[in-house]
Amino acid sequence: MTPSKKLQLVWLRRDLRSRDNKALYYASLQGPVICLWLSFEKQWQKHNDSPNKIWFWHKNLEALEKNLETLNISLVTENLQDFNQAPKLITKLAQDLNCEAVWFNNVHEANEQQRDRNVAKACNDAGLACHQFDDDTLLPPGSVLNKQGLPYKVFTPFRKALYSQISPEQWQPLPPPVKQAPLTNIPECNPLPQLRPTAKHIDKNWPAGEKSAHKTLKKFIQEKSATYKKNRDYPALTGTSSISPWLTAGVLSIRQCFSAAVAENNGELDTGNEGLCCWVSELAWREFYRHILMQFPRVSRHRAFQAETEFIAWNKNAEHLEKWQKGQTGVPIVDAAMKQLVETGWMHNRLRMVVAMYLSKDLMLDWRLGEKFFMEHLIDGDLASNNGGWQWAASTGTDAAPYFRIFNPVSQSQKFDPQGTFLRKWLPELASVDDKTIHDPAANGSLFYDESAYPKPLVDHKQARAATIEAFKALKNG
Incomplete structure (x- = not known):
């Protein structure tokens, strides 16, 4: 491609970096660059994106803006509500700035794919070139x-x-773009929504910036x-x-x-x-x-990868769901993990598997309820990985755990937190309990167990496991 030296508009999405950014780098080879960020607050709420994640996006956007300034690349921000507003705004901005082309890196969710097809069509209709890159894989x-x-x-x-x-x-x-000549007549930015994270210490645990x-x-x-x-x-x-x-x-x-x-x-x-x-x-x-x-875009639309598992008769126990969300199931490893999630916006990967299997196999609640709750809190909430992990645990997805593979949460706790160090951090009410008892307080009798301090388990694991296996067997048998 022969450089034209005309202005290029780079639409940033989940690529908040100056280095190794395909759209940004290749646009800069064609001509001077101006960057655009669009906020879709209403759409993100529909997608259950957490305030923690969006706040983190904005903080990293601020850091990126400073990096881009050293390259004389300006950043324009606009606030929209829905994806369907993007084509008109992008083409108008590109035309107002006399841009030659629009550049962006692909994302793979179904709604985002449709939005990007609409943007590409609008660019084509307006006589603008549109360049897309597979940058996230x-x-x-x-x-x-x-x-x-x-x-x-x-x-x-x-x-x-x-x-x-x-x-x-x-x-x-790829390297970052080379420093370009300063641009003039840059449009004013619209301030981004002022969101507050629900989790604590995000800025200390994950400081923004490359x-x-x-x-x-x-x-x-x-x-x-x-x-x-x-x-x-x-x-x-x-x-x-x-x-x-x-x-x-x-x-x-x-x-x-x-x-x-x-x-x-x-x-x-x-x-x-x-x-x-x-x-x-x-x-x-x-x-x-x-x-x-x-x-398989159906997994973007709240559908099970294994279509036949759509017919599983999930329980509809709202109290069990609420107890799981609040970390009050009576299973220490589950409760500690859920408290870590809500307080920090992050959960250890082994624990993501444990709590997901507990919800879908012990409580026999629809995996989509857990998937949604995770997305509403995770700073790293990612549809592909989150959906894949939840469907693996629930035995509804690709490469899923066999339906009869059901973690025993107490055994998982004993194996991966043998001294109860993690449990004591997140469940201070169990801090004085000995290393054996802490994994399953209710199993040790009233001498060591005070239900007023810590609840009994919502279900008996052995009985719940048997019931779940029977439900899947019934599905397999038609």
Whole structure:
């Protein structure tokens, strides 16, 4: 493409970074750039996006604006309510600024895909070029197929195919744009909505900006990655990367993460340092769920991936749902995890599996209720990964846990928090209980157990497990 030196409009979405941003970089090669951010408050509420996540977006947008200023790239912000307002605003702004083209990176949810098709059509109708890039995945969704030319529905063969197809050139990050000449006649910005996070200490746990994100990534790769496979399942340890909020907001790119890990592992993907191999595999899970989201759009529409599981007779116990949400189930590992979620806007990955399986298998409540609650609180709420994880736990999704695989939450607690360190942090009412009793206070009798201090379990796990298995068997038998 021959540079035209005419103004280019880059529409930022979940790519709040100046480095390794395909739309921004390639637009800058064509001519001077101006960036646009659109807020869709009403639409985001419909999608259950949490105030924590949107607040974090805005803080990272402020940090990005400062980075862009050093490159003489201006940022325009506008407040809209619904996606259907985007085509008209974008084309009008591009025409008013005499832009040559509109550039943006793809996202893969069904509503967003339709919005972007409408924007591309509006640009075409207005005589504007529209350039789109697959920037949020290592390989374009739909490009990793089995021998029959069909999408993979199971993770392990998908990962093997991904590793065999991808080349080092495809995971190498791009540089930032070069500094451009200052622009004039920049439109005034509309102030963004002033949202407040519901969680505490987000700014301390995940400070905004690329500098903070890369510092955390580098520290993980150099200091924690070697023990990642060993420590990642223990919530009392800082054994995970903790980069998910920055990755979800696009402050870090998937290529930056992938390339950092592979470089540390001497270019290897699935051999070498077992901690790094395990972490790279987790990045591949993220990739897998994004490909599923694009290839099977029904999962964006509150539908089960396995269509037959739509007929499961989920319980409708509103009291059980409320107790689960408030961390009052009487199962310490579940309650501690839920309190961590509500207070911090984040939950340890092992615990996400435990509480999701408890809701869908022990309480036999519809997984969509849990998926929604997570999205309403998570700072790293991501439809593809959140939906994939919930459907895995509920045995309704792709590569799902077999319906008879049901975590025993007490066993999970004993295995991954053996001294009750995590439990005591989030359940101070159990702080003085001994290491054995703390995992299941009600099982130890009245001598050690005071129901006024901590509730009895909502259900008996053994009985609940049997009932859930029977419900799935009945479904299988028609």
